[in-house]
Structures are given as C-alpha cells and as structure tokens.
Amino acid sequence: MAEKVTIATVARHARVSRQTVSNVLNAPHIVRQETRQRVEDAINALGYRANQAARQMRTGRSRLIAARIDPTRDGINGSVLDRFLHGLTETADAAGYRVLLYTATDDDREIATYGDLLGTYELDAFVLVGTKYGDPRTEWLADRDVPFVTFGRPWDALDAHPWVDVDGAAGTAQATRRLLDAGHRRIAFIGWPEGSGVGDDRRAGWRDALRAAGVDPTGLHRETEDGIAEGERLMRDLLLAVAPSAVVCASDSLALGALQAIRGIDPPVAVIGFDDTPVAAAVGLTSVSQPLGDAAARCVDLLTGVLDGDHETPTPVLLQPSLALRHTA
Amino acid sequence: MAEKVTIATVARHARVSRQTVSNVLNAPHIVRQETRQRVEDAINALGYRANQAARQMRTGRSRLIAARIDPTRDGINGSVLDRFLHGLTETADAAGYRVLLYTATDDDREIATYGDLLGTYELDAFVLVGTKYGDPRTEWLADRDVPFVTFGRPWDALDAHPWVDVDGAAGTAQATRRLLDAGHRRIAFIGWPEGSGVGDDRRAGWRDALRAAGVDPTGLHRETEDGIAEGERLMRDLLLAVAPSAVVCASDSLALGALQAIRGIDPPVAVIGFDDTPVAAAVGLTSVSQPLGDAAARCVDLLTGVLDGDHETPTPVLLQPSLALRHTA
DNA sequence: TCCAGAAACTTGAACGATCCAATCCTGCCT
DNA sequence: AGGCAGGATTGGATCGTTCAAGTTTCTGGA
Structure with a gap:
C-alpha cells in the first residue's frame, strides 16, 4: 500500500517548503517559474x-454545491430535473465544484436540511429548482447570507437574489405565432x-401573441391542475x-391529454406542449424546449x-426556449 | 453573527471536557447517564x-457516497436513473451518508474521476449503475479495495462484489405468462x-415461459438496438x-415503436414493455416495473x-419486478 | 561596493474533531 | 479509615492544509 501523499511529501520531493507547494497550487504567480516547474513535476x-x-x-469552504432531487411526481415532468442535474454536475465539475x-418532503424539512448541510458539511451554495410566491426557503437562505441561485424567477420580486430562468411567455408566444403562421x-x-x-x-405569452395578431383570446382558455386526464x-x-x-398547453402532460381528446378528428387539431419531455419526443408532440x-x-x-468574491449582486439570466417541431404542429 | 459552535463550546457549556462531548457522540455507552443528558442538552x-x-x-472517512448521473440518452429510459437516485439519496440520508x-463520458474518464474523488474528497464508496461484460470500472475499484456496489449483476461472474439487481427474466416471464393466461x-x-x-x-425469461407452456419460441423474436423507430x-x-x-419488449422504447406499428389492427395486438417509464404510464402501456x-x-x-466493518462479503440481492397493468395487455 | 526594497521562500500556528495515555473520582471491601 | 479496582474524565498530540509573519535571496541605483 502506497503511503499517503501529502503536501509535505511533495515539498520534500521538490526540496521546497510546504507553503511553496501550497502557493504553486493557490497562487502560482508568486512562485518563480523554475521552482513552480519543479513542484509541478513532483506533484x-x-x-x-x-x-x-x-x-x-x-x-x-467545501467546494460543494447542494441540489435537491425530487421524487418524480407525475413522472412526465421529472426528466426536466434529471437533465438539469446532469448539466449542473458537468458545469460544476469544470468549475471545481x-x-x-x-x-425533503416539505419546506420545513428542507430548511432543516439546509441547517444540517451547512453545519456539518459547510456547503458553499445551494441551487433551488422551482420557486413560488412567498418562498420561505429563499428568505431563510438570504437571512443567513448563504449563497444560492434559483432556477426559476422570484415571483414576489420582493428582494432580489441571483436567478436563472427560461422565458416561458416567449416560449408559448413562439408556439402561438407558429400556429398563426400556419393559418390557425x-x-x-x-x-x-x-x-x-x-x-x-x-x-x-399565448394571450399576447394572439392579441398582437389581432385575435381576441376571450373564452379560448381553460385552467386545471396538471395531468393527462x-x-x-x-x-x-x-x-x-x-x-x-x-391548442397550446402549459405542459406536456396537458398536451398529451389534449392529443387523446382530438384523436380521430379531421382535419387534425394542432397541439403544442411545453417542456419537450421524453414523452413528447416519443409520441411526436411538438413542444417548447427549455435549454436546461x-x-x-x-x-x-x-x-x-x-463565491469568488464578486460582491455586486449578479444580473439575473433569462434564457430563450426553442420549439421542438414534430408532427402535431 | 453567531459564533461558530465547536465541540469546545459545547464542552464549556456543559462543564465537561471536549473528550466527553466526543464520547457522547461516538460512544454514548461509556458516559454516565446524567452527564450524557447534560451534554445533549447543551448540544x-x-x-x-x-x-x-x-x-x-x-x-x-467522509460519509460521502458517489453516484453517477448520466446524460439522459434517448430520454425514455432516463427516468429510471432519476428514480433510483432519489431513492439512493433518501436512504443514504437516513443512514447518515x-x-x-x-x-463521465467514457470508462477511462470515469476511472480518472474515481481517482480524483478518492484523492480529494476521500469518498467512502461508489454506487455504479449498469454493468457490462468485462467492466473495467469494477476491476479498478476492487483492485484498490474501494467499497462499491453495483445496481446490476456482474455478468462475468469472475470475481464477486456486492450487487443489487432486478430479476429481468422473471419480469419478462411474468409478462409472458400473463399473455398466455389471456389466451395468447x-x-x-x-x-x-x-x-x-x-x-x-x-x-x-420470455423464452422459458413460452417453453414451460409448451409453445415453441422459434422464429418469434427479433433483435435490434434500442429505439422507437x-x-x-x-x-x-x-x-x-x-x-x-x-409481443413482449425489452424496453418501453421498443414497445412504443411496436404500438405504433400495430395501430389500427383488429383485434388489437397486446404489447408489454419494460421499465414502467413515464412514457408507458402516459400512453397506457402495460410494462414491467422495477422496484427502484x-x-x-x-x-x-x-x-x-x-463500511461499518462487516468483513464478510455481503450477499447479493435479486429483487422481483412487478407488472404495471394498463390497457395494452 | 553597498544598501534599500522587492521578490521568493521558510517557519510556526491554527482550523475542529478524534485518539491515546495519564489522571481523577467513586464505590466497595476489609 | 485506608486501599483498591474500575470507570469516567482530562490534557496533549495529531490529521493536512492555509494564513501570518519572519528570513533569505535577488535586483538595481547611487
């Protein structure tokens, strides 16, 4: 079994002090080129x-970022989180995190978990997926000066924190315009x-796109909880x-239900969903795709x-979705 | 800002030494009941x-377990990993991990990542999802005595390591028997x-179930890469x-393709998929469900x-899948 | 040649927990 | 009352790294 290689081992091998090795790693510019090379070779x-x-x-600092993994709720929208997490892991890795x-099963437990993670692992930051009006989680984190980002806008707009979101209105507007262009x-x-x-x-997004085209949206929309049925x-x-x-739908689940309702109708009713889930790809449903x-x-x-010391609050990021065209529209 | 609470803070507060606090945490039985209570109160x-x-x-020891998150490949089977990871997080949490x-994009990089994770974070263990013949990853880990479990059997059966798997043959056999029972x-x-x-x-599983029922499976099967098309x-x-x-299919993707091929045929051809993905649930596909x-x-x-010192190699676990009945069979 | 000042490098201390060995109680027996 | 055994408690050392402060080496101008 090989001995554990510590900074002291490297220092001895390169005939410098521990601190110099540390400097090569954390502040290379203050070490002379020749010495740096010797240390790097030893490393x-x-x-x-x-x-x-x-x-x-x-x-x-732990160079650890926490992200929540949810129980896949209705199953259909679950893969969004999946893809987001993969992207997160990949990018974080490249940045050294x-x-x-x-x-967590509810907000209270989630907040308790924050305390636990911060206390025992000294996590550097949190990524929250999904936000709602008056989210207690962001408040808790902000109160304690814990760095965090949300994927999803703070809908309250009470106090600003860094966030990234996809412009949902732009997505449904784009979908609507495509249908308008097709003569609908x-x-x-x-x-x-x-x-x-x-x-x-x-x-x-849907409403504004219709109005912009001179179509009155009154009576053309319905609301319900999410689900195929x-x-x-x-x-x-x-x-x-x-x-x-x-019809434009707020989710692929709803769109899938719509597809079943229109089966057999001729000429076919065009349907566009939202999220570009695997289900949409599988059944050929045109859907708004988020750049996860x-x-x-x-x-x-x-x-x-x-984390690296920018003290100014970073500007939020609003990304544009695209339309994954398939045969339902 | 509150002072950082260390073991010394607790010790002072409970009027005991640091070691006593440590003992309360790691070896409670050697501390007198009264003292233990005082320390716990202070904590x-x-x-x-x-x-x-x-x-x-x-x-x-880091009490950290590593798990790989894959880029969702064809999207349909992705949610299996998703659900597995959620279960893993939940159970690991309960066990204090x-x-x-x-x-990682390939085996070599994955192995390089192992080295990195072990070196810098001193990970306690790895969970590998999916195994193949002659998997270099398990060999690397075993050579270095790194604890790991695979979700998926070691198909080589060369050297044993702890694993958990779902009995796929039993799943397809169950599906086949159900179809036989229905008169197919x-x-x-x-x-x-x-x-x-x-x-x-x-x-x-399919072949043996057919033979057991006295049906000759010859000519009744086809092979291809995974995919709807x-x-x-x-x-x-x-x-x-x-x-x-x-027809019984090895995956929901294949089953979905089969469904499209049989559209309009009467009497309808029964289809059963595998993995009980969200897509199956969405389109009403009967599918073999893994207890993830x-x-x-x-x-x-x-x-x-x-990790907690059982030196004997633990017995592998083979779980039984169930059939999620929907309207395609 | 000498010296100031900067650059390069070295040394000792600290982070917060656990382990080890030594000491202090406590209760019990004679 | 004194001594003893055993468990409970204590102080000191340690893990591998970075910070703070100190020391040496280098550079250039008078």
Missing part, C-alpha cells in the same frame, strides 16, 4: 491531490389555475365550446461569481 | 453540529442484440412474418454493511 510524479477536508478546515444531493386563428390554451408564477407567465377533459370541453383548430444544460451552466456561473 | 441548546471536515481529517454526483399463443419478443447481459436475461420496424417485420397476437426505491435502499444497506 505529477507522486500523484498528489490536495486533501479537501484539510483545505476546508482552514478555508471554511461538486454537487451534493438532498431531498382559433388557437386555444390549456394551463394551470391562476396564481402560479410559471403558469400565468406561460398563459400571458385533466388535459383530455378540458380539451373535450374546448372542442364543444369553441371548436379550436389548435445552458440554464444549469448559468446557475454555476452565477454561483462561482458570488 | 441542542447551542445547535451544535459536528464539523465533518475535521472529523474526516482524523478518521479518514450523503450522495455526491459525478459524470403466438407471443413474440423484441429485444436487444445478443451479448448484453441485461438483454439476454430478459429474452430468456427500431421497435416499429421490427414489429412490422414480425407482423408480416409470423402474425403474433402479442427498494433497489436503492438495498444498495445503501450493502454499503453500510461493508
């Missing part, structure tokens, strides 16, 4: 890696009950009430900005 | 949490090319060649067994 020869625990003890997972006029919308930031935003029910309702020739890899990368950017 | 009052970095430095994510005789199988452990296992192609082929009344939460929990069980 490579010995396969030395800085022990994170020891470093953390002195600096108080690692992602630690945690779960009676374009309906199936969304979530008023009051959720994300849902209202997506509905607004719900989408199917509301689509049937819309068909009877206003006979739309196309980019979003994750920008989250890491914002965090490293804060 | 709660002060909100003390043992600093993991300091503990790790002395003990060499945390899950650290990593990614010409039950086809669409699977993956010979040579993958998982694929061969799933095909064997591939499944559709092979199903059309099967329809022309042997006109099956039912259980599997994750058993992985953690095996690991904690090894």
